[in-house]
Amino acid sequence: MCLRIRPWEWYVSGGVAVTGLLELWLRDFNDVPFFWVILFWLSVLRIYIYGLGQLWRMLTGKDMQKAGKEHDELVNSFHAKIKNDIEMFGRNFLKDKTIDDYKKSHPESFKGRRFIACHECGGRSVWVKQMGSTRYGIHNQHICRTCGVALWRSNL
Numbered sequence: 001m002c003l004r005i006r007p008w009e010w011y012v013s014g015g016v017a018v019t020g021l022l023e024l025w026l027r028d029f030n031d032v033p034f035f036w037v038i039l040f041w042l043s044v045l046r047i048y049i050y051g052l053g054q055l056w057r058m059l060t061g062k063d064m065q066k067a068g069k070e071h072d073e074l075v076n077s078f079h080a081k082i083k084n085d086i087e088m089f090g091r092n093f094l095k096d097k098t099i100d101d102y103k104k105s106h107p108e109s110f111k112g113r114r115f116i117a118c119h120e121c122g123g124r125s126v127w128v129k130q131m132g133s134t135r136y137g138i139h140n141q142h143i144c145r146t147c148g149v150a151l152w153r154s155n156l
């Protein structure tokens with residue numbers, strides 16, 4: 001939405017400037033070829049009409065409506081993305097991270113069904129951190145209280 005100066009307008013402007021300088025140099029400023037003068041004022045008129053067009057668009061709020069529409073689309077797509085992210089987070093929260101998966105990869109941490117020690121530091125104490133909640137439940141991360149390593153996950 002900016003005024004583009006067309007090539008022929010550059011030529012006209014250049015022509016006017018050069019002719020004007022020549023006339024000035026020859027000390028006779030009244031004989032600038034009439035053709036150039038008309039073209040020059042046509043350019044000015046075009047810029048002026050462009051300004052009126054801008055004013056009209058502003059008064060009718062056309063650009064505002066367009067901007068509002070674009071903004072709405074932006075917000076909607078952002079909202080959809082967040083919603084999808086939450087859905088994926090909830091759905092995949094337990095993937096390969098349940099206590100059974102942990103037991104499989106660290107059998108030495110268990111005695112029968114009972115957890116006995118963190119695989120990293122041997123700590124026995126576990127605390128539960130809430131990671132958020134979705135329609136799949138409240139998502140918990142079980143963490144070693146001694147070294148802070150993530151152990152397994154569960155949903156409530």
Ligand SMILES: [Zn+2]
Nearest residue numbers: 118121144147
């Ligand atoms: Zn630990």
